[in-house]
Amino acid sequence: MNFLEERIQKDGIVKEGNVLKVDSFLNHQMDIRLLEQMGEEFKRRFADVQVDKILTIEASGIGIACIAARYFDVPVVFAKKTQSINLDGEMYVAEVESFTHKCKNQVIVSKKFLKEGEHVLLIDDFLANGCALQGLLSIVAQAGAITEGIGIAIEKGFQSGGRIIRNLGYRLESLAIVDAMDAETGTVTFREQ
């Protein structure tokens, strides 16, 4: 088991309905030292790739992306889910359906911050059915930028998102892939990587 799998085993909580709660260290309270280990590991896995910019989506992707960006020495752009009066000018917009929130969201990035030919690494905390990620991929394509890779903290391997993304030919690196969870015993089974 790697450091993240160990942490999930130790502090993750399995709930009914295939919910894995990692809010004590990843997406409500954030363990910054863990995020640093994750950033270092993303850099190791994508060491051979040109990365000009990291793209993530609010809210829980932002912390992971910002700490990871230190290892790549690049700026972070985070996609917004709602339009604010501060978001003016031309924007890339993609429609996505959220599993967690059971509603449709828009994913929005200002055209100023994603340019043709830029090499982009996508980073997010969770990959389940992959809707948010599909929105980000759509936006990178709209911009004429290049998705060099996708770094995910926790992939739910029993949902279709990861398989779809890999089938599409993207280089997807998930630090932990959960193949099964049992709410009764609290056990998490990870995929061998």
Place this chain on the structure above:
Amino acid sequence: MNFLEERIQKDGIVKEGNVLKVDSFLNHQMDIRLLEQMGEEFKRRFADVQVDKILTIEASGIGIACIAARYFDVPVVFAKKTQSINLDGEMYVAEVESFTHKCKNQVIVSKKFLKEGEHVLLIDDFLANGCALQGLLSIVAQAGAITEGIGIAIEKGFQSGGRIIRNLGYRLESLAIVDAMDAETGTVTFREQ
């Protein structure tokens, strides 16, 4: 002028209606090296203070808080604005009114991640009328935790938030205080600190 004031002068855009756009380096695209300078400066200003935890609010506070947390070596908790199915258990809730989004929001923190007697540093990107910050302060008080200080990137000094917070006796450090903006000339006037 300090490094943040210089950056605002260089890359900030003044819009009608007292809108200061800093989305090219702070709250849509994020310059991680700038965030590191900010984190270092927050640590310098709050060097004499016990900080057990940094509390911020989604979305644009998260990156600043996470990078700053490296200098304090503490975890970050970010308050959520909407309830998700992943947020269960007991929660602290405060009602806040947003200037930017012209709507009321709830600020929510799980009771698991803020405990009685914890020493908390609040960090956010903007302070204008201070509603979001008042929500965070309310939550720290609800928890019986101690607000040791408040670190803000950009304070709009011509709005009432900063004055109210200082009147209430809080130690508030804003890296840049904007006293006036002129959309026609694009000039920003900073308060001498």
